[in-house]
Amino acid sequence: MANPMTSRITGMPLPAPFLQGLRSGLERLDDGPLAPALDLYATPDAVVAKLAVPGVGRPSIDVAVGDDFVTISGSLDEGGEAKGAGYVHKELIHGSFSRSFWLPTAVSAEAAKASLENGLLTLTLPRLKVALPPSDGVRLRHVEVEAA
Numbered sequence: 001m002a003n004p005m006t007s008r009i010t011g012m013p014l015p016a017p018f019l020q021g022l023r024s025g026l027e028r029l030d031d032g033p034l035a036p037a038l039d040l041y042a043t044p045d046a047v048v049a050k051l052a053v054p055g056v057g058r059p060s061i062d063v064a065v066g067d068d069f070v071t072i073s074g075s076l077d078e079g080g081e082a083k084g085a086g087y088v089h090k091e092l093i094h095g096s097f098s099r100s101f102w103l104p105t106a107v108s109a110e111a112a113k114a115s116l117e118n119g120l121l122t123l124t125l126p127r128l129k130v131a132l133p134p135s136d137g138v139r140l141r142h143v144e145v146e147a148a
Helices: 016-029
Strands: 038-042 046-052 061-065 069-076 095-102 113-117 120-126 141-143 145-147
Touching: 038 095, 046 069, 061 113, 061 120, 069 120
Parallel strands: 113 145
Antiparallel strands: 038 046, 046 120, 061 069, 061 141, 069 095, 113 120
């Protein structure tokens, strides 16, 4: 099996601590205060991402999957009854969110599944059995979020 810390462009090994720090920094660069918490793990058959998105409905979530990168975005709007209210205390944040992350291995975007249950979005991305040929551009697939 190939070293997972290898450049997709050159095929040369990358120093793992540097790569992990760089990836983490790049992933968080565009994430705002509403970026959902993420758990990401790999099984022999798939990569699974779980994101906390309490109060966000299925139509408000967009999941875009590439060969080795995922972006999940959406919005959490204030309820109609709260608009114009004279708040005594307010901590809940409303607005748009986005969370992007690199995948540890190439996945099949076409076979990706997403489900939402009790404020937890679960994205299951089957691993590719064979390596992808180099591509000239980014191939994205939008995944419909289903109710669990």
